[in-house]
Amino acid sequence: MSMMKYTPRSEIESRIQRLQREIAELELDGAIITYHPDLFYFSGTSQNAHLFIPRTGEPLLMVKKSYTRARHESPIEDIVELPSLKKMPGMIEKAGYTDLGRLGFELDVIPYNTCLLYRKIFSDSEILDVSGAIKNVRLIKSPYEIELLREACSVIDEVYEDVPDWLREGMTEIELASLFEAGMRRRGYGGCCKMRAFNQDFFLGNVVSGTSGAVATYFDGPVGGSGLTPANNPHGAGWKKIKRDEIIYIDYTCVVNGYTADEARMFVIGRLPDKLTEAYRAALEIQREMVDLAKPGVECGVIYERAVGLADELGFGENFMGMGNERVRFVGHGVGLELDEMPVFARGVRMQLAPGMTFALEPKFVFPEGAIGIENTFAMQEDGAEVLTLANEEIISV
Amino acid sequence: MSMMKYTPRSEIESRIQRLQREIAELELDGAIITYHPDLFYFSGTSQNAHLFIPRTGEPLLMVKKSYTRARHESPIEDIVELPSLKKMPGMIEKAGYTDLGRLGFELDVIPYNTCLLYRKIFSDSEILDVSGAIKNVRLIKSPYEIELLREACSVIDEVYEDVPDWLREGMTEIELASLFEAGMRRRGYGGCCKMRAFNQDFFLGNVVSGTSGAVATYFDGPVGGSGLTPANNPHGAGWKKIKRDEIIYIDYTCVVNGYTADEARMFVIGRLPDKLTEAYRAALEIQREMVDLAKPGVECGVIYERAVGLADELGFGENFMGMGNERVRFVGHGVGLELDEMPVFARGVRMQLAPGMTFALEPKFVFPEGAIGIENTFAMQEDGAEVLTLANEEIISV
Numbered sequence: 001m002s003m004m005k006y007t008p009r010s011e012i013e014s015r016i017q018r019l020q021r022e023i024a025e026l027e028l029d030g031a032i033i034t035y036h037p038d039l040f041y042f043s044g045t046s047q048n049a050h051l052f053i054p055r056t057g058e059p060l061l062m063v064k065k066s067y068t069r070a071r072h073e074s075p076i077e078d079i080v081e082l083p084s085l086k087k088m089p090g091m092i093e094k095a096g097y098t099d100l101g102r103l104g105f106e107l108d109v110i111p112y113n114t115c116l117l118y119r120k121i122f123s124d125s126e127i128l129d130v131s132g133a134i135k136n137v138r139l140i141k142s143p144y145e146i147e148l149l150r151e152a153c154s155v156i157d158e159v160y161e162d163v164p165d166w167l168r169e170g171m172t173e174i175e176l177a178s179l180f181e182a183g184m185r186r187r188g189y190g191g192c193c194k195m196r197a198f199n200q201d202f203f204l205g206n207v208v209s210g211t212s213g214a215v216a217t218y219f220d221g222p223v224g225g226s227g228l229t230p231a232n233n234p235h236g237a238g239w240k241k242i243k244r245d246e247i248i249y250i251d252y253t254c255v256v257n258g259y260t261a262d263e264a265r266m267f268v269i270g271r272l273p274d275k276l277t278e279a280y281r282a283a284l285e286i287q288r289e290m291v292d293l294a295k296p297g298v299e300c301g302v303i304y305e306r307a308v309g310l311a312d313e314l315g316f317g318e319n320f321m322g323m324g325n326e327r328v329r330f331v332g333h334g335v336g337l338e339l340d341e342m343p344v345f346a347r348g349v350r351m352q353l354a355p356g357m358t359f360a361l362e363p364k365f366v367f368p369e370g371a372i373g374i375e376n377t378f379a380m381q382e383d384g385a386e387v388l389t390l391a392n393e394e395i396i397s398v
Numbered sequence: 399m400s401m402m403k404y405t406p407r408s409e410i411e412s413r414i415q416r417l418q419r420e421i422a423e424l425e426l427d428g429a430i431i432t433y434h435p436d437l438f439y440f441s442g443t444s445q446n447a448h449l450f451i452p453r454t455g456e457p458l459l460m461v462k463k464s465y466t467r468a469r470h471e472s473p474i475e476d477i478v479e480l481p482s483l484k485k486m487p488g489m490i491e492k493a494g495y496t497d498l499g500r501l502g503f504e505l506d507v508i509p510y511n512t513c514l515l516y517r518k519i520f521s522d523s524e525i526l527d528v529s530g531a532i533k534n535v536r537l538i539k540s541p542y543e544i545e546l547l548r549e550a551c552s553v554i555d556e557v558y559e560d561v562p563d564w565l566r567e568g569m570t571e572i573e574l575a576s577l578f579e580a581g582m583r584r585r586g587y588g589g590c591c592k593m594r595a596f597n598q599d600f601f602l603g604n605v606v607s608g609t610s611g612a613v614a615t616y617f618d619g620p621v622g623g624s625g626l627t628p629a630n631n632p633h634g635a636g637w638k639k640i641k642r643d644e645i646i647y648i649d650y651t652c653v654v655n656g657y658t659a660d661e662a663r664m665f666v667i668g669r670l671p672d673k674l675t676e677a678y679r680a681a682l683e684i685q686r687e688m689v690d691l692a693k694p695g696v697e698c699g700v701i702y703e704r705a706v707g708l709a710d711e712l713g714f715g716e717n718f719m720g721m722g723n724e725r726v727r728f729v730g731h732g733v734g735l736e737l738d739e740m741p742v743f744a745r746g747v748r749m750q751l752a753p754g755m756t757f758a759l760e761p762k763f764v765f766p767e768g769a770i771g772i773e774n775t776f777a778m779q780e781d782g783a784e785v786l787t788l789a790n791e792e793i794i795s796v
Contacts, residue, residue: 003637005627036597036616040629047632048597048616066614066622066724073628105510111596112505112513113527129511178583185576191601191631192590198509199434199446201599203589216464218434218446224464229403230471231438231656231735233589234445239401258629326464337629 005257007044009075011144015042015137016059022133023055023104030054030097031104031130032088032118037194037337038106038134040258045073050082052092060095062088086121104130109196139334139342140356145259146379146388149335149358152188152261153377153388156254159183160265160391163250164398169269170241174228176248177207177237184254193253193260194338205252206264207237213249213371216326222364223249223322223371245270247370251362253339260335262360263389264375267396276372279365280395282314283373286363290331290345294353294361294378294385300332301349307331307363316365323366332361335377355382403655405442407473409542413440413535414457420531421453421502428452428495429502429528430486430516435592435735436504436532438656443471448480450490458493460486484519502528507594537732537740538754543657544777544786547733547756550586550659551775551786554652557581558663558789561648562796567667568639572626574646575605575635582652591651591658592736603650604662605635611647611769614724620762621647621720621769643668645768649760651737658733660758661787662773665794674770677763678793680712681771684761688729688743692751692759692776692783698730699747705729705761714763721764730759733775753780 019042023031033039033051040046042053047070049063062082063070071079080091092100103122107115107129119127141149159180166179181189181204195201200220208215208225217224217235226238242248251264266280286307293303308331311320321328334341335358343351343359357380364373374393378385417440421429431437431449438444440451445468447461460480461468469477478489490498501520505513505527517525539547557578564577579587579602593599598618606613606623615622615633624636640646649662664678684705691701706729709718719726732739733756741749741757755778762771772791776783 004624005629007628034597036630045628045632046616046630048618065616065618068724069614069628069632073632107510109509109596111507112503112510113529114596115510131511172584174586175584178580181583182576182580185579186570186573188572188626190626190629191633192599194630198507198512199432201590216467218444218463220446220463226402228586228588229655230405230443231403231588232434232444232592232653234443234467234471235589255630257627326466 006073007075008144011142012042012044012075014142016053018137019053019133020055022136023053023130026104026130026133028055028102028104028128028130029100033106033134035106035109041138041337043074043076045070050088052097054097057097060092062091085117089122100125102126102128104128104133106131106134135342138336140354141336141358141379142356145336146358148257149259149261149377149379150388152254152256152259153263153390155184155187155189155256156252156261156263157389157391158187160263163267164396167248167267167269167398169244173207173209173212173237173240173242176242180207180250180252184252188256190255190258193255196338196340200340201233202235203233205236207250208371209240209242209248210246210370211368212238212240213247214323214366214368216322220328222328222362222366223251242269245272247272247276247372249371251375258337260337260339261377261389262335262339262375263377263391264362264373265391265396266372267398269398271397272395273369276367276370277395279316279319279367280372282311282316283363283365284393285314286310287361287374287376290361290363291385294380296354296380296382298353299349300343300345300351300353301347304331304345304347304349319365319367321364331363332359334359353380355380404471405473406542409540410440410442410473412540414451416535417451417531418453420534421451421528424502424528424531426453426500426502426526426528427498431504431532433504433507439536439735441472441474443468448486452495455495458490460489483515487520498523500524500526502526502531504529504532533740536734538752539734539756539777540754543734544756546655547657547659547775547777548786550652550654550657551661551788553582553585553587553654554650554659554661555787555789556585558661561665562794565646565665565667565796567642571605571607571610571635571638571640574640578605578648578650582650586654588653588656591653594736594738598738599631600633601631603634605648606769607638607640607646608644608768609766610636610638611645612721612764612766614720618726620726620760621649621764640667643670645670645674645770647769649773656735658735658737659775659787660733660737660773661775661789662760662771663789663794664770665796667796669795670793671767674765674768675793677714677717677765678770680709680714681761681763682791683712684708685759685772685774688759688761689783692778694752694778694780696751697747698741698743698749698751699745702729702743702745702747717763717765719762729761730757732757751778753778
């Protein structure tokens, strides 16, 4: 892993064509895309830029900073410098697009005041939401994207192999976390793990040991962790020292070339209490059942219900996906350029699995003595869910 | 450093009182705060919650997740569980506040669609922007906050001391970055560095060597870096190998207990070209001049102009704060719970320095052969700017 990877032109063209079909269906005249994960998906660059995609015709990439770099990275033909946002309507008109009566923006992420600014700049246009259409297009990954995700998964797999060498009694969670994170970084973790949801940003993942695994957080996931402070990302590894015979729960994202692997594995120095070992077996069984069920055409809600039902049957229903009133109501989520993509495996979700979807399944349990479970990243193929994260699934005891 | 630090009640009370004065001036009936850095500032917790601050009277913290944890962390008296956002108006009414005709929200960061939801929920209220008032209150740091910032600065200072031991010819930028980041993490770097600006998130900081320092990015700072991918945070350390006799530019944020230190230092394996050494001397001279000027009552714009003028006088004007058309138009910025706070040291900024302001000054130059400069974090005291970051300012040669 040591080269900058640029998105091929054919990928960009097919993505834009698919969005143009959605734009036509929404009866928009075009869309303006600026949020980095979307911008990268449709243009191949994450520079400070606005991408105009007309209902039909060629896109126009207007770049504030860095123009040089955007030209180098993006296969889009028409790339112009954008000295000021106010110049956008004129530039779009100059490119030959004069009818902008209905214009789509990413209104699920763009701040309210910024949207007011767009309204002022495009004073003759109705500003509408195009984020649903963008999510629909991004939902089905191309073979190229699945290969990138596979590489991200192989990076985190490698790091999991190093964990047994690092473990020692008395080290803090944050020490172990810093080693794991550095292991991913030097192998290609590009930086932030992107979340579309507001206020849900967190730092890469979790190392929690024993009772820390029962500390709930703001984060909409089954397992929290104390973090280092109530201030900034109170989640994941904290100052707690890792003891013998307690569960060491590691769950990280790994974003390589933009694509987000998500994988959790369990470790112990010594030997786990039987209850946790049993719960882990239940998690593996739930995972197996979900994977068996996951075929094209199956509704995600059905898989969720089966997971919850099986957790009950196995006697751990009260601790499935959290504890008490801090439980979350899903067992899996789409992954791609963001961590919180579709499909969501939750109650009542009618979305059917289809080839090209990529997602993480994460049956987990939380007890007062710790969190335990499994998480893997999958790609939906014609014949079923292919697992992309391949680290040893046994509880590793040192 | 090994304890969770909770905000004292007296801090929270004084902050809320100051905001209430702003709320009264804006003729609002109250404000609802949910964006994590603001929420933490006014409540002491960053859980998933909404804080209602009435124009007069006691605040009400409504918590979705984790309620237990918010109660543990926040000194606010009135804390309730919020099962659904729709319940907010009823809860606020129950707390005795019935007149919510004009309600302030953080409209500079809240996504457009989320704001529509608030509008629906508070259908009898006018939804107005309170973000300017919040920034005004947060601008002046208390002695308690300055002590927290001082601690964050001492953490990054310690990590800079380790750098000479890590440097070796042929290592990649990302290897060095992973070591630096791990050094900060295990000493207390809590996670993300918060940016208020949309689409400006980046990963902790920069390690760039030689020509990498001239690679511009989306980021609104003087120095970019290739990053590992055009996808996700194309900024900072990349795959480039570090060579002899080239500048190794390191510039990191360090967020400890929520407060953001910002510090840059220069290294070389061997010996730098004379031009870069000279430019570095110019950066130090500009820093000295800015610090001399920085007294209470002085306008930030005046300091910016003096820095730009001095860069010109010293013969490096063309390369100050970037190169060519990728230059940025500031030489410093406020730091606190976020990296992009007020005051900004830029052209025309009339804001006057005052005791309690905390900021980073960063005179830097970018040449085709690399970036070089200095950055320190300061606290404004009655008698001048006190430097809080204390690592050796010489170019360290190994």
